[in-house]
Amino acid sequence: MRPEPNILFEGRIKASVRSRGSGWAALPMDEMNAPDGTIRKPYSMFYDGIRGMTFAQLNLKRGEAARYFHRQGITFSVYGESAATERLIPFDIIPRIISSEQWRTLESGLQQRVCALNAFLHDIYHRQEILRSGRIPSEMIFCNPQYRVEMHGIDVPRDLYIHIAGVDLVHTGDNDYYVLEDNLRTPSGVSYMLANRRISMRLFPEFFERQPVAPVEHYPNLLLDTLRSVAPEGVRDPRAVLLTPGPYNSAYFEHTFLARQMGIDLVEPQDLFVRGHAVYMRTTKGAVRVHVIYRRIDDEFLDPLVFNPDSILGVPGLLSVYRAGEVNLINAVGTGVADDKAMYIYVPEMIRFYLGEEPILKNVPTYALRNPEDRAYVLNHLNELVVKEVHGSGGYGMLVGPASTSKEREEFRLRILRHPGNYIAQPTLALSTCPTFVETGIAPRHIDLRPFVLSGRAIQIVPGGLTRVALRENSLVVNSSQGGGTKDTWVLEN
Amino acid sequence: MLLRVAEHLYWMGRYIERVENTSRAAAGTYYSSLLPSDCAFEEWDSLLTTLGQRNRFPEGFQAVSAEEILRFVILDPENPSSILSSLRAARENGRATCGTISLDAWESLNSIWIDLSGIDPSRPVPDGILPTLSRLREGTRLFRGVNQTDLFRDEASQWIGLGTHLERADFLARILGTRFQPLLKNIKGDSAYYTSMALLRWAGAVETYRKLYHNGIDPHQVVELLVLNEEAACSLHSCLDQILGLSIEISDGEDRVLRDLVGGLHGPFHEKWPFRISREELIPRLSAFSNDINRLSGRIAHYFQGAVCV
Secondary structure (H helix, E strand, O other), X not given: XXXXXXXXXXXXXXXXXXXXXXXXXXXXXXXXXXXXXXXXXXXXXXXXXXXXXOHHHHHHHHHHHHHHHHHHOOEEOOOOOOOOOOEEOOEEEEEEEEOHHHHHHHHHHHHHHHHHHHHHHHHHOOOOHHHHOOOOOHHHHHOOOOOOHHHOOOOOHHHOOOOEEEEEEEEEEOOEEEEEEEEOOOOOOHHHHHHHHHHHHHHOHHHHHHOOEOOOOOHHHHHHHHHHHOOOOOOOOOOEEEEOOOOOOOOHHHHHHHHHHHOOEEEOHHHEEEEOOEEEEEEOOEEEEEOEEEEOOOHHHOOOOOOOOXXXXXXXOHHHHHHOOXXXXXXXXXXXXHOOOXXXXXXXXXXXXXHOOOOOOEEOOOEEOOOXXXXXXXXXXXXXEEEEEOOOOOOOOEEEHHHOOHHHHHHHHHHHHHOHHHEEEEEOOOOOEEEEEEOOXXXXXXXXXXXXXXXXXOEEXXXXXXXXXXXXXXXXXXXXXXXXXXXXXXXXXX | OEHHHHHHHHHHHHHHHHHHHHHHHHHHHHHHHOOOOOOHHHHHHHHHHHOOOHHHOOOOOOOOOHHHHHHHHHHXXXXXXXXXXXXXXXXXXXXXXXXXXXXXXXXHHHHHHHHHHOOOOOOOOOOOHHHHHHHHHHHHXXXXXXXXXXXXXXXXXXXXXXXXXXXXXXXXXXXXXXXXXXXXXXXXXXXXXXHHHHHHHHHOOHHHHHHHOOOOOOHHHHHHXXXXXXXXXXXXXXXXHHHHHHHHHHOOOOOHHHHHHHHHHHHHHHOOOOOOOOHHHHHHHHHHHHHHHHHHHHHHHHHHHHHOOO
């Protein structure tokens, strides 16, 4: 019988494959393999444990994980496919491991960033000092479709707008983490973070026995605490609910999962109604008052009386109760103005302005195409850059220059010239790679990281977050809608 | 509990019961059709009539194989009363009751779905029809067991119970309606035995019958068990008892229309109805009964529209 190939060996050879991206920081770092051929410290125990395993053993574990996700119905729906289509997000059994020192830096950086973003939202919906100081051009706010004039002068509990943020980070060098984008509306993915931990403890209990990995399971508890801490003033025992658009939403699994873990009701818009100055839900025992709504519905669909009158998702009158302070919405209405890709450029400036500190986390150098100089440069270097729509998300509406055809670039050039303000461009980042179990064995694949930052009584972050992985060789697109998968993220405890 | 969740639980209960009923009836029919008899046509006919799908095979059953009919009954996604369709509906309702049924219960429901929906309906069933149906019933029974273990006696189990018993009563009334005539055609001899056994099998009442009656299989006793017995889960009377109790608990006894409807259905059983189980008496009674069940479903739907709320 032929011996099983040593998969790690293959992985180490492949780790030397370089990104085809060019320009800024072309060489990706690998999370496990250092350039000198040694194993990085956070991975040493894991490496020792897995080096003796065969392909067949790992394949069994992969099968076990797929069955677990399938049986639990941990699926998502894909836009553009029939409503009945449910797909599994591929889970890679090899974790991404972060040292405790590195996590501490990330944690303070994230706290600082979200704190400044909250201060910014409070400011632009009140005194607008940052505009008066000239640090951000006024038209960036007032011409932004995500700026909600309805929020102007409205006070929200604890002055908090972003209660849940998902900040996408990429790792490019030993201590270099860059923020790729801030998701401040209804960031998703946290249920996968929790499910991934559950399954990796089933697959690799021995690794958890051997070294302490910071737990994440209490996230729903922190989330519930956050929701209750921002209830309208004077409510002693607030009732929180999770508002979902319904079973055909791509993140429905996550909505059911979080509601279940928090022990709160998962409501659909038709379950809620407004009477007088309060929001109620329809129960078998009559109307029950609701104080906090963790809504997983975009602003535009919340209330047909204020926003989109054709929306069948909304709760008529919800906004007037919200503005009167009798119910709180999580996240607040109007946070979108702070997380589009054009506003991203100004976040470091917000940190300096509101906190008087230097940013701990770096921003990716970004060209704003509304600016003629930047535009001229970008149009001449389309094959090197990534161009993104200011309001796009989910990996849609973007051009990855080095991977594009000349026809695609030409199309994008015309789109940019038509609406330059709709686009930004960034250098192709050399996202770090992480060993990943693929069809041929263990090979490096590009990853990013989305930690979830909760703001209530305090700013709290469970260690780690969701690691997304681009499963196709050399691909940099990690979005689940575009062939990405996920990994468990271990933050080691000392 | 959210009114919408109550509705999903009620329908989940109904559809799971429908999956079990249809799978018992399908297995029973298949089994009967394998026995040497000239009644195979009647067997298939009453199965499809009970399921409301008689028109699917207008040419009769000569040209089609048993497996083809069974695939239609079990696996056809286009057939709204197929087991697959009922199971899909049960699962969708279960999925929408987040946090009410336990994760284990959901997982067991999802597993039955993964198993059945993985079978290609256009090809012969790989493990054979009867083993597939047995596995399916094991799955639904496991699901019920998990549910009973995990839910304490609260509103959720009441809504599931209401759906379950209403569906069962409806099914019993239907099968008695379609199988009663052939049953009383021959009340003696081997053929009486086989038609009685077929009915008991459809109703899942073979063992209950054997426990209760020690004088062998008798068509009159079969009907007596399925209609009048107060204790057995497989009788109309006991279903009505359950529906009465549950509908009072659910509405706190305040929905007068609901109470009167259930009372009207339940009352006759205590008036020793029917005194004589004869063709003349029972058939019109059963068809009126089915209509009343439909009215009761309608009243429950009205309840879900939130009449109690605003």
